[in-house]
Amino acid sequence: GENxxxxxxxxxxxxGDSAVIKCTYSDSASNYFPWYKQELGKRPxxxxxxxxxxxEKKDQRIAVTLNKTAKHFSLHITETQPEDxxxxxxxxxxxxxxxxxxxxGTRLFVKA
Amino acid sequence: DGGITQSPKYLFRKEGQNVTxxxxxxxxxxxxxxxxxxxxxxxxxxxxxxxVNDFQKGDIAEGYSVSREKKESFPLTVTSAQKNxxxxxLCASRADSGNQPQHFGDGTRLSIL
Numbered sequence: 001g002e003n004x005x006x007x008x009x010x011x012x013x014x015x016g017d018s019a020v021i022k023c024t025y026s027d028s029a030s031n032y033f034p035w036y037k038q039e040l041g042k043r044p045x046x047x048x049x050x051x052x053x054x055x056e057k058k059d060q061r062i063a064v065t066l067n068k069t070a071k072h073f074s075l076h077i078t079e080t081q082p083e084d085x086x087x088x089x090x091x092x093x094x095x096x097x098x099x100x101x102x103x104x105g106t107r108l109f110v111k112a
Numbered sequence: 113d114g115g116i117t118q119s120p121k122y123l124f125r126k127e128g129q130n131v132t133x134x135x136x137x138x139x140x141x142x143x144x145x146x147x148x149x150x151x152x153x154x155x156x157x158x159x160x161x162x163x164v165n166d167f168q169k170g171d172i173a174e175g176y177s178v179s180r181e182k183k184e185s186f187p188l189t190v191t192s193a194q195k196n197x198x199x200x201x202l203c204a205s206r207a208d209s210g211n212q213p214q215h216f217g218d219g220t221r222l223s224i225l
Contacts, residue, residue, distance in 0.1 A: 031211055032211035032212070034213045034214075041200075041219075041221075042218070042219075043202065043216040043217060043218050043219055044155070044202070044216050045216070046213045046215075049213055051211060089154065089155065091214075093211065094211070095211050098143050098160060098162045098168075098206075098208075099157070099160065099170075100145075100206070100214055102154055102155045103154065104153075104154040105153075105154045107152075
């Protein structure tokens with residue numbers, strides 16, 4: 001069935017360093033890839049998304065890249081800050097599909 | 113997102129009791145979802161609904177039931193058959209095109225008394 005694998009499960013970086021989280025999806029028909037940030041006890045919130053017609057998207061310190069051939073997509077956070085500490089989920093879905101497949105999550109710690 | 117309201121925020125269940133979690137959205141979304149999240153874990157899909165009066169089992173539907181009588185509402189009942197109900201429950205909705213994000217409520221934390 002459809003599957004999204006996410007790595008690493010835990011990531012610890014020093015404040016100011018970059019963080020990269022990688023995901024691989026199984027359904028080649030997937031064409032929409034959102035990323036969510038979830039702080040402790042809170043709801044997941046969309047931070048950036050990318051559709052399959054583009055290879056990269058950037059929003060200030062956050063960027064996402066997509067490699068459709070390899071079925072990989074990645075989240076890049078530059079100049080990390082302590083408030084970036086949270087769990088990040090990648091996901092994949094497709095036009096006409098009603099399920100969104102989520103990765104298992106990455107717990108990011110940014111040390112001050 | 114202010115468009116999805118879950119209640120209550122905290123809920124306690126006694127042995128043998130059914131409890132119902134409320135989820136209401138004013139985003140005019142067709143699709144709605146229920147997820148279960150255990151501590152330190154990801155999101156597991158319980159049920160989803162594409163349209164009023166229709167819903168589908170997710171990956172962990174046993175011990176749960178839902179209804180979708182109105183577009184705005186998708187309540188989840190945790191039945192006594194669910195032996196380990198303690199978790200954080202998240203409701204979400206999405207426009208029906210598929211390539212749109214899900215919008216989540218603030219969640220309900222359910223515990224056993």
